[in-house]
């Protein structure tokens with residue numbers, strides 16, 4: 001591959017003031033102020049924006065190139081420890097003879113937000129408010145390779161490192177176009193990475209290559225035209241080889257020469273305005289060429305480039321028989337297709353629900369419920385006995401979380417990770433999660449939260465960090481876990497009907513969406529975009545599967561166990577010493593005054609902190625009947641369910657939050673959940689009462 005060192009390029013030196021004090025490049029990390037700027041360039045519909053959105057941050061800056069209707073977008077993206085600013089540019093067909101809106105993209109590539117002497121007289125702002133790119137990613141539609149090769153031959157003139165993303169490889173494959181990727185890379189003198197942006201394939205390699213090229217500070221040699229054009233090129237270069245012209249245009253000499261050879265109107269015009277003598281020489285040379293050559297020099301240069309692109313295409317691409325569609329490709333239709341892809345995510349959603357309502361409930365009946373039955377006859381009447389029973393209850397509660405929920409759901413998470421399915425779900429739902437300021441990576445923890453919030457929050461630990469981990473953990477506590485769903489289904493279905501149950505779950509979704517937006521104000525840092533690796537499909541292997549599941553569960557147990565047992569002992573002692581009435585009175589301002597519920601519901605609500613299902617059992621005891629409808633009207637039942645859906649995460653969830661996001665945020669989560677539960681329950685109560693009065 002042909003590379004030149006940037007430090008030898010005089011034009012680039014003018015852009016890079018640090019070049020005289022070289023940094024030790026191997027240790028150079030592109031972060032913070034040193035972020036690399038990478039621009040996506042390419043023809044219309046080649047997939048630039050698809051690549052951009054596949055790796056974009058949760059919010060990004062957009063705008064129009066100054067004075068044009070051509071949109072651009074820009075955002076930070078994290079690649080391992082490095083960070084880049086990624087710029088999605090409007091389409092660019094060629095570097096030559098651009099005019100109007102198209103010219104602005106070229107000006108950005110040449111000068112960024114700087115103004116060289118030749119363009120200072122222009123009244124409009126620089127095309128964009130940020131600097132010139134450090135590296136170019138040329139996005140090519142592999143299924144229409146020939147049309148893209150001319151620009152591929154021109155881009156090296158810009159004097160920047162270039163990496164080619166040979167995109168739409170799936171389309172090329174489907175059409176039977178086979179491309180010799182190594183041959184193409186060698187002939188262009190740039191790395192070529194095959195990608196399928198729509199499915200996230202090849203993006204990790206692409207951006208790693210971008211970093212690599214930036215670290216090496218190497219860029220391709222400009223492609224030489226045919227010898228007869230070279231003769232005219234060196235004559236032309238001689239005409240403009242003056243330091244004042246180089247300074248005024250601030251662009252590589254080669255490139256200016258090629259623009260003038262092709263009589264590019266913008267550059268000719270600028271030369272005329274600033275260096276009329278030089279223009280006269282350029283025109284004289286063009287006239288001389290017209291006499292010697294069969295056609296105008298500009299046409300000769302264009303034809304030469306066209307010819308070289310065609311030869312290159314012939315040498316690297318051939319048409320094959322249409323290949324068979326592999327099973328991986330068929331599966332990807334299900335998991336990664338822009339619209340069908342959601343089917344795969346929904347299938348996993350259904351699998352989680354099946355796991356929770358079939359497997360987990362069976363396991364629960366076989367483990368915790370059986371143990372609870374065994375100790376149910378033991379009703380101690382001494383304080384020591386009560387403590388002993390409470391410890392046993394706490395441990396049974398632990399079994400009730402670990403055996404039916406935590407182990408199977410974490411096992412499922414690890415299996416989804418190892419099989420490559422989780423990465424695909426994350427990729428497909430990414431844009432939906434961006435709406436609440438998160439990345440699609442947290443989709444599976446949210447799904448697991450439907451079973452039990454504990455494994456859901458535990459799963460965020462391995463997938464996210466910093467702000468994203470805190471926000472996703474806080475939001476997962478609002479995902480109705482199976483215990484809360486069971487209460488809503490038991491009471492809601494009986495007294496509010498299917499529609500009522502549906503609306504309660506829809507309310508949870510709405511609350512999560514609104515909170516996601518609100519939490520973005522509390523945690524305003526925009527998490528940079530990430531490159532979502534899409535690994536190949538693989539069968540999960542039992543040993544690593546079990547090992548990984550146990551690793552993730554064990555450290556959580558160490559913190560959940562004491563809290564669950566401790567909480568159980570405290571509540572049992574309160575009951576033993578007859579604090580029920582006291583608890584109910586203490587909670588009356590909430591239960592009775594704010595929510596309009598019977599005062600006796602204070603104890604069931606408090607015990608729900610231990611395990612949410614306890615609230616359901618205890619509400620029957622508190623009201624003294626299984627017919628809740630006799631003691632509460634439909635508005636009270638709805639208000640109670642809404643409050644129960646959102647208030648304080650159970651003690652095990654709190655414990656896992658302590659471990660995953662720390663004490664401060666875990667305590668904030670309690671305040672947040674109480675606030676949200678009170679506000680929504682009061683709003684629902686008042687709205688329903690208002691509606692009832694109207695009817």
Ligand SMILES: Nc1nc2c(ncn2[C@@H]2O[C@H](COP(=O)(O)OP(=O)(O)OP(=O)(O)O)[C@@H](O)[C@H]2O)c(=O)[nH]1
Pocket residue numbers: 042043044045046047048049050051089090091092167168169170171195196197198199338
């Ligand atoms: N089959 C397939 N389609 C793709 C791929 N990448 C992008 N597309 C589709 O190609 C179309 C154009 O993609 P864009 O990302 O908008 O292309 P662009 O280069 O930004 O286009 P302009 O902004 O108009 O220059 C969209 O319909 C994408 O879904 C790919 O790898 N495979």
Ligand SMILES: [Mg+2]
Pocket residue numbers: 048049050088089090
């Ligand atoms: Mg686009």
